[in-house]
Amino acid sequence: MKTCPNCNAEIEDSFEICWNCNYSLTENKIIDFIDEQAVNKKDINCLRCDVKLLYSGNYHFHEGTRYGLLGNLFELFVNKESFDIYVCPKCGKVEFYVP
Ligand SMILES: [Zn+2]
Ligand SMILES: [Zn+2]
Incomplete structure (x- = not known):
């Protein structure tokens, strides 16, 4: 288990993005999925x-x-x-x- 530096949620080792706040551990910032999907859909x-x-x-x-x-x-x-x-x-x- 890893811990999200942004919201302290526990993240499975195999994930690179926080399930709780979308914080990317590889890019060190929150990724805004929701807007992107709203545009695509x-x-x-x-x-x-x-x-x-x-x-x-x-x-x-x-x-x-x-x-x-x-x-x-x-x-x-x-x-x-x-x-x-x-x-x-x-x-x-x-x-x-x-x-
Ligand atoms: Zn988080
Ligand atoms: Zn049709």
């Missing part, structure tokens, strides 16, 4: 329907994940740890974005 419209896509979560890969039927698609993301999934509420089109 809006204003994506379906190209066909011109309807705003709904953010439906972040999909994380784990070692040994079997890609199954969607293998060809997921191979595109093989070097990424995770990606965001957006769904069009009108036509059901699914879009993937790398965070």
